[in-house]
Amino acid sequence: MSLLYCGIDEAGFGPLLGPMCVAMCALRIEAWRDGDAPPDPWALLAPIVSREPGRTKGVTPIPVADSKRLKLPNSVASGKPLLHLERGVLSFLRASGLAPPGDDEALFDAIKLTIPGSACYRGESTALPTAWRGEQVSIAANQLGPAMRRAGVSLAGLSCLSIDEPRFNSIIEKTGSKASVSLWAVRELIHQALAMSTDHNESVRLVCDRLGGREDYTKPLERMLPGASVAALEHAERHSRYSVTLADSRVVIVHFQTEAESAHFPVALASMTAKYARELLMARFNRYFGARARDLGIELKPTAGYTLDARRWLADARDILSDAERSAIVRNA
Numbered sequence: 001m002s003l004l005y006c007g008i009d010e011a012g013f014g015p016l017l018g019p020m021c022v023a024m025c026a027l028r029i030e031a032w033r034d035g036d037a038p039p040d041p042w043a044l045l046a047p048i049v050s051r052e053p054g055r056t057k058g059v060t061p062i063p064v065a066d067s068k069r070l071k072l073p074n075s076v077a078s079g080k081p082l083l084h085l086e087r088g089v090l091s092f093l094r095a096s097g098l099a100p101p102g103d104d105e106a107l108f109d110a111i112k113l114t115i116p117g118s119a120c121y122r123g124e125s126t127a128l129p130t131a132w133r134g135e136q137v138s139i140a141a142n143q144l145g146p147a148m149r150r151a152g153v154s155l156a157g158l159s160c161l162s163i164d165e166p167r168f169n170s171i172i173e174k175t176g177s178k179a180s181v182s183l184w185a186v187r188e189l190i191h192q193a194l195a196m197s198t199d200h201n202e203s204v205r206l207v208c209d210r211l212g213g214r215e216d217y218t219k220p221l222e223r224m225l226p227g228a229s230v231a232a233l234e235h236a237e238r239h240s241r242y243s244v245t246l247a248d249s250r251v252v253i254v255h256f257q258t259e260a261e262s263a264h265f266p267v268a269l270a271s272m273t274a275k276y277a278r279e280l281l282m283a284r285f286n287r288y289f290g291a292r293a294r295d296l297g298i299e300l301k302p303t304a305g306y307t308l309d310a311r312r313w314l315a316d317a318r319d320i321l322s323d324a325e326r327s328a329i330v331r332n333a
Contacts (some may be wrong), residue, residue: 001027001031001032001033001034001126001201001202001203002029002030002031002032002199002202002203003028003029003032003039003202003203003204003205004026004027004028004156004193004196004202004203004204004205004263004319005026005027005029005038005039005041005205005207005265005266006023006024006025006026006027006193006205006206006207006264006266007024007206007207007260007261007264007266007267007268007269007272008023008024008185008186008189008190008206008207008208008209008267009023009067009208009209009260009261009267009268009270009271009272009274010022010023010182010185010209010274011020011023011067011193011271011274011275011277011278012274012305013178013181013182014307015304015305015306015307015310015331016305016306016310016330016331017165017285017303017305017313017314017329017330017331018164018165018278018281018282018285018304019116019121019162019164019165019168019278019281020163020168020181020185020278021113021160021161021162021163021277021278021313022160022161022182022185022186022189022274023111023158023159023160023189023195023270023271023272023273024155024157024158024159024160024189024192024270025155025157025158025266025267025269025270025273025276026155026156026158026193026196026266027041027153027154027155027156027265027266028153028154028155028156028313029041029152029153029154030085030152030154031152031292031312032203033036034203038205038264038285040265041064041151041153041265041266042265043149044066044152044153045144045148045151045153046061046152047061048061048062048143048144048147049061049062049063049064049144049147050062050063050064051063051065052062052065052328053070053084062087062088062091062140062144062186063084063087063088064088064265064268064272065226065261065262065268065272066259066261066262066268066271067271067272067274067275067276068271068275069232070084070085070088070272070275071084071085071279072084072091072171072273074302075169076221080130080131081131081279082130082131082276082279083131083132084127084275085230085272085275085276085279086129086130086131086132086137087129087131087140087271088130088137088269088272089107089158089269089272089276089330090107090128090129090132090137090141091137091140091141092141092144092155092158092269093107093110093111093142093158094138094140094141094144095135095141095144095145095148095155096154096155096158098110100128100134100137100138101128102127102128102290103125103126103127103128104125104126104128104280104283104284105125106128107128107280108136108160108276108277108280110158110288111158111159111160111273112159112160113159113160113161113162113277114161114162115162115271115281116162116164116165116281117164118164118166118328118329119327120284120285120286120288120289121145121164121285121288122226122284123284123287123288124284124287126280126282126283126284133192143267145206146224147217156196157192157193157196158270158273159189159192159271160273160274160277161185161189162278162281163181163185165328165329165330165331166328167332168181169331169332169333170223171184172332172333173332175204177278178333179211179214181189181218183211183224186208186211186259187223187224188223190206190224190225190254191224193206194252196248197250197302198263200248200249200250202267203238203253203257204250204252204253205252205253206252206253206254206255207254207255207256207257207260207264207266207267208254208256208257208260208267209254209256209257209258209259209260209261209267209271210239210240210256210257210258210260211256214256215235215240216232216240217234217236217240217242217254217256218230218242221244221254225244225246225247226247227246227247228244228245228247229244229245230242230243231243231244231245233253233326236258238258238259239255239256239257239258239260240255240256241253241254241255241256241263242255282302282303282304282305285305285329286302286303289317289320290302292320294321295322296319298319298320300313300316300317300320301316314326314330316324
């Protein structure tokens with residue numbers, strides 16, 4: 001029996017500018033018995049993969065962890081803030097058999113991300129990798145591939161949703177709740193995960209970082225999966241688990257957990273993918289508006305989109321933004 005072990009996490013829920021990205025990583029674990037505890041891919045893939053950047057046992061492991069721990073400051077002396085995120089995401093894609101993406105558009109195709117429609121995201125692409133030489137990523141992938149095969153672990157899927165500012169605002173306007181944006185994305189990704197498992201003998205476990213302060217997901221899961229029966233297995237302060245019997249009689253375990261990326265490998269890799277994708281989209285955003293500002297003789301410092309700096313950026317950009325553009329790129333919550 002095999003296990004489809006899926007993790008979902010987001011990047012960019014809080015900012016005032018830029019898209020929210022929500023990613024899913026699905027690992028297939030062979031020789032897994034129903035009822036076993038979730039496997040530990042960090043242990044299975046050691047020393048090629050680790051929880052921390054660094055060097056160990058003669059190799060430089062690929063760090064897989066919460067993206068907030070791996071994303072370096074934009075001011076880092078190396079000028080390579082995506083160093084760790086990029087190595088992890090590109091190595092796993094390459095080890096799964098995909099051709100190395102030569103630019104961000106090829107990466108977005110590989111992770112099934114639709115580029116937002118606004119002109120600020122539709123411009124010049126970013127050559128990849130940004131922080132490594134291509135052969136360095138290939139070396140990491142060539143070490144990772146055999147380690148995955150030995151451990152009976154494969155990447156069944158790595159995908160990412162991009163929720164641009166107009167859609168973000170539209171969902172909030174319809175529901176009155178910012179949390180509904182996350183729930184919408186989780187629903188889409190859960191359906192993607194279930195479509196990957198066509199063998200009814202395969203076990204499916206879905207883990208998602210807990211969404212805000214919500215503790216009970218019974219009703220949201222029933223809405224996400226029409227015709228399913230949802231039974232709570234456990235409600236605790238930091239996590240909730242549910243047994244979901246689908247309309248086709250498959251039983252899926254869904255787990256919401258605070259700081260899930262620290263405990264569940266696929267959530268960590270999803271976190272990295274979402275952050276990497278958002279950073280690349282924000283690079284397009286900053287290139288587009290930076291070029292327009294320079295044409296008008298205005299110096300416009302880039303922004304990551306988070307509230308305090310976004311307000312600074314909006315003030316600096318006031319002379320280059322029309323009212324319609326400002327409305328289209330600013331989130332309402």
